[in-house]
Amino acid sequence: MSFKTRDATSTDASHVDRLLRSLADFEGVSDDLTFTLADIERALSESGQFHALVAECQGQVAGCVTYTWDFAIWSGGTILRVDDLIVDEKYRGVGVGTALMRALAERALERGAKMRWEVEPSNENALKFYARLGVTLRNKIVARWSPTKG
Structure with a gap:
């Protein structure tokens, strides 16, 4: 099976949306999703903050990886933050x-x-996949906070 990777554009938003929602279903967090298809279209075309690559197989989008660029204070340089890899x-x-x-x-x-x-x-499966790529895996607790006024 042959496939190619390319930058996602706003015309790929429905595919990115579908894949992100499938991941949320898999992780049991679908209720946490608040973005809309329009949000993804806008982010891929206007914001410059949100990026994605898609893989196409036989004319079908078979997967995507979403990411952002950020500043890494500890290294004092740019870091590519992968958000989600979904196949x-x-x-x-x-x-x-x-x-x-x-x-x-x-x-x-x-x-x-x-x-x-x-x-x-x-x-x-993801842990094994990343280990096969030679990725260093570390245990770390991720904190999330949604502050409110009051």
Whole structure:
């Protein structure tokens, strides 16, 4: 099976939306999603903050990886923060995820940036996948806070 990776554009928003929602379903957090398709379209076309690569197999979007660029205070430089890597279930095991991560690594290398992301500890397939890529996995607790007025 052949596939290619490319930058996602606003015309890919429905595919990115579908894949993100499938991941949220898998992780049991669908109720936490508050973005809309219009939000993704706008972010991919206007914001400059949100980026994605997609992998196409036989004319179909088979997976995507979403990311942002940020400043890493500890290293004093740019960091590529991977948000989500999602491969459609029917395309898993054929190299789509590896191709997406390698394409993303090329972007990071071009800017002299390191890459960083979070993985759910219960997602054993993801942990094994990243280990096969040679990724260093560390245990770390992620804190999230939604402050309110009052």
